[in-house]
Ligand SMILES: Nc1ncnc2c1ncn2[C@@H]1O[C@H](COP(=O)(O)OP(=O)(O)O)[C@@H](O)[C@H]1O
């Protein structure tokens with residue numbers, strides 16, 4: 001459960017008093033998520049998400065994330081803007097953390113998407129990228145290709161406690177990815193973590209794109225590769241029906257367009273995405289205290305995805 005910081009009823013009441021958002025009715029910690037503390041807050045005026053920012057979010061980045069959300073919301077994307085208090089402030093302090101009240105969006109996240117749902121999600125990413133074409137702010141990717149080697153070294157040989165030989169396998173894959181990483185593809189603002197749990201859906205319709213706290217400026221089609229690595233596999237990292245991944249890419253292509261160079265780069269970008277999530281999961285696996293109220297994500301599910309990309313090459317994207 002991702003509730004790292006407890007919020008008292010008194011502190012929450014005082015926090016809500018700054019907003020025109022009604023009187024507090026209830027607040028419940030949200031089990032999903034791993035990065036921040038999230039509460040579902042009901043008031044006499046409606047339902048909200050309260051987020052307190054924890055370890056990986058640098059609060060100096062919050063203005064970038066909220067400007068991106070406001071930009072997308074103004075262009076009709078189903079994203080949740082932060083709510084401003086009566087003085088126009090979105091970012092507050094609560095229980096010693098930076099905190100925001102965020103619009104609640106309906107929908108549920110999928111564990112086994114159908115091709116039709118994957119297509120809709122690909123379209124949603126494509127439309128998001130189109131909406132961001134004129135977004136001018138820049139935030140370098142702090143978990144980009146040049147950060148993976150230092151992260152691998154930080155995890156070190158302790159990775160072999162997760163799986164014997166894991167460090168050497170990831171090091172070898174990273175050698176290839178670094179050598180073949182495309183450096184001339186279009187760069188843009190990307191979500192960088194659009195997993196199924198960050199896409200809310202009702203049936204085949206996307207109702208929400210959430211969790212923009214890894215958003216950054218990087219190779220645009222890397223965003224699609226990240227998405228493929230998360231959507232085309234089950235939670236153990238085993239491939240789903242290949243039609244799911246194909247539909248995702250077709251939806252993106254229909255909504256935004258994919259150049260031949262971008263399409264050709266997908267295999268190496270997807271291998272990079274596997275290394276990125278394998279490493280952050282491995283770091284969390286090795287450094288999360290046993291009594292933490294959070295479910296650690298399995299690094300090896302990303303080793304299995306990497307193996308599939310290495311075995312299947314271009315075929316999985318054809
Ligand atoms: N704007 C929102 N509307 C509805 N539910 C949300 C919203 N934001 C977050 N959630 C819920 O909270 C969960 C955790 O949020 P998320 O941003 O993914 O957390 P974390 O950053 O800790 O990974 C989501 O899986 C979803 O259930």
Ligand SMILES: N[C@@H](CCOP(=O)(O)O)C(=O)O
Pocket residue numbers: 032033034035193195197198211277280281297
């Ligand atoms: N999507 C990442 C971890 C980030 O978690 P999220 O709940 O913020 O999406 C992973 O699965 O490793």
